[in-house]
Amino acid sequence: MRSGVEDVPEECAVEFAMEMLGGRWKLAVLKQLVSGTHRFGELRHALQGVTPRMLTRQLRELEADGLVTRTVYAEVPPRVEYALTEVGQSLESITDELDKWGRWYRETIRREAPFGLHPTA
Template identity: 45%
Template structure:
């Protein structure tokens, strides 16, 4: 493992996944960039939520329609996690009934090439298996 992968000095408990090989003298805590990325986008609907928000700001009701498999509770949970991780911005407008909009933060916008690469790779994988991509993640303009 490269010394560049070690960031034990950050003290960020959310990224403290251990390597199967355990800590090394040069890196007492293992922080894998791939595991960190998967931790951010690997939730049940996180990648789809991020994908939909790459097209622009959406209200909660629009996200519910865009992510039909998620219950309101699950969608709220996934959005809160994305917000806590700094990928999604939540803006509440003080009106009756409450109006809430979600958008990607500048940091959240940096995930776009990662998700686009995953989409392209997954499409190729499905084609290799004789399957056609069929999901609510449409290619982005």
């Protein structure tokens, strides 16, 4: 498991946010859940390359931090759905801006600097 957010210096809010949202998949999971409730399989399908174990771990951490809710329905077979909490929904504008920036970077900067060469200032 990750280190606790209690270990992050209080004066560094960015470091605190990164402790909660850092990792390869958390922001991608949140971005998917912005559009509504999803089942585990839907999230796994949408996030190409994530392993079931990693997705489970990320969802558990997001749930523990109060950003995602997990609802289990008493059906056969069991149905489990994930949704954003009110706190998780507060990240919608952040995930949207990161999505826009990522698209801009990929389309502009990467095109201008092929073969992994990055422009220098």
